[in-house]
Amino acid sequence: MPSTKGRKTKQYSEQFKHDAVLLTFRDNTTVKGVAEGLDIHPFMLSRWRKEYLMGNIVSDNKRPSKPEVPLKLSDNEHVAQLQKRVQQLEMENDLPKKVATIRGSRKSEKFEFIAHNCRTFPVVLMCKILNVSTSGFYTWRNRPVSQYRKREEWLASEITRLFRLSKERYGSPRIYAQLRKCGVSVSKKRVARIMRQLGLKARCARVYMRKAKLHEFYARVSNIKKDLPKPTAVNQQWAGDVTFIKVKGQWLYLAAIIDLYSRRIIGWSLAKRKTMQLSLASLAMAVRKRNIRDEVLFHTDRGAEYSAYYVQDWLKRHNIKSSMNRPGYCTDNAEMESFFHTLKAELIKSTHFENERDLRTKVASYIQHFYNRQRLHSALDYVSPINYETKAQGA
Structure with a gap:
């Protein structure tokens, strides 16, 4: 070990300390041997090793020439940076929610998700969360269509x-x-x-339930339909109801009659007032079209337009037996409620009507040309009402 007695303290450069420490990390070398070769004290070299490992000793080549002074940003620039950072955090927060919509675990499904969202989220970030490689995604995208x-x-x-x-x-x-x-x-x-x-979604409308008025006057007609089996042929059971449609701020009323066997609309009428003449007009159309011979059950709600004495007398004269909902059970006439719901969802909700005449024309076209002839009915095993009746007659 070299003697240090009486020797003045020598100042060593950072580059010298750096190179000396690197020598101690070579194979088959010791701190003591390097210190003797450089004529320095081993304790000093050991201290340099600790400072090197702590990052306090670096080479002059890696030391920056000038200290970096942070630029002072204006308030607007600072706000812009913060908004950009918030947007980035929101994007990273929304991505896992999007990823959760992937139902399968196949790589192809993950790649399809990445391809669909590549304009919204970074590809690298999506690949990392989905645990797939970026190169694999680009290889999949360049393949020919399967x-x-x-x-x-x-x-x-x-x-x-x-x-x-x-x-x-x-x-x-x-x-x-x-x-x-x-x-x-x-x-x-x-x-x-x-x-x-x-994103293809069929038109739909909200169902509004209204509570029937309870009066003793309406209790004289009972619900016969609920105790009967489903009809097995046409002209066994009919149902009727009235709904309202608003055109240019004016309420119009539509009465309709449906054959419960084939779900075919056999009579309808449109008027500005909800009267018994409205319901009788739809019934008259149904009687003309069907030419009934045996007694028909006609089920309605407990509205005055059907329970009036004149209407009940008209029904008896035409061999039609009346049946009405139980008080508070609007679902007893579910078939008519379903038709009006479908009509409003598929025609009324998204169609502009100029006046009553325009509404009448479009309702007639919908019922006669689409609903009765073309529309597939789920209750009829997806057959239109007229086709269902034709098959039943040929069977």
Whole structure:
């Protein structure tokens, strides 16, 4: 060990300390041996090693020439930076919620999700969260289109065509039934998934339930329909009701009659007032079309337009037996409620009417040309009412 007695303290540069420490990390070298070779004390070299490991000794080449002085930002720039950071955090927070919508665990589904959202979220971030490689995603994207994907695209275009053809009235069950009629082999769940992905949603309307008025006057007609089995042929059981439609600030009233066997609308009438003449007009149309011979059960709600003495007398003269809802049970006439709900969802809700005449024309077209002849009815195994009656007559 070199003697340090009487020697003045020597100042060493940072570069010298750095190089000396690096020598001690070589193979087959010791701190003592390096210190003797450099004529320095081993304790000093050991202290330099500790400072090096703590990051206090660096090479002159790695030391910055000038200390970095943070730029002073204006208030607007600072706010802009904060807004940018908030947007980035919101994006990172929303991504896991989006990822949670992936139902399967296949890589192809994950890659499809990344491709669909690549304009919203960074590809690298999505790959990291989904635990897939970025190179794998780009390789998948550059592959030729698979047969499954071609089939999926064809189904999407066909479903969209049928959806537009129904004037956006068909949901997935009826679209599925229509595809099967065309000879297309596909599952219900696949049709529902494709429609959900395409954002195709059938028109719908809220159901409003109104409580029937309880008066002793209405109790004289009971609910006969609830104790009878379902009809097995046409002209056994009918049902009727009245609904209201607003056109240019004016309320109009629509009365309709349905055959409960085939769910066919056999009579309807439109007027500005809700009177017994309105209900009688729809009944007269039904009687003219059906030419009934045996007694028919006619079920309605407990409205005055059906329970009036004149209307009840008219029904008896035409061999029609009256039946009415139980007080407080509007679901007793569910078939009519369902028809009016469908009418408002598929026609009234999204159609502009100029006046009463325009409404009358479009309602007539909907009932006669679409609802009775074309619309697939779920209660009839997805057959239109007229086709259902035709099959029943030929059976």
